[in-house]
Amino acid sequence: MLALKTRFHPPAADGLAATIGLYLGDVHFRVRIDDGQLAIDRGDAESPDLILDTDQTTLLSLLSPDGSVDDALASGRLHVTGDRSVVERLRGLFPVPG
Secondary structure, eight states, X not given: OHHHHHHOOGGGGTTOOEEEEEEETTEEEEEEEETTEEEEEESOOSSOSEXXXXXXXXXXHHTSTTOOHHHHHXXXXXXXXXXXXXXXXXXXXXXXXX
């Protein structure tokens, strides 16, 4: 979660308001993006727009420029419930430092 907080690029979140349930095995996080702000807490999200059920390695690969949501879904390493367009938008919120 520290990597997400460190890499978050607020201008890329312009106009996005989303609540995301992030399940990394038995550990659950609430991720809230609103008004260019990012909040991450442990626990289940109430009425999330999106739930990502994956592992840490897959999550980080999804956020890399060459990561593929379709490949992660096809391999079973990622399960998505909810608004798939939010997944695609997330990829641009956490750029790799250059």
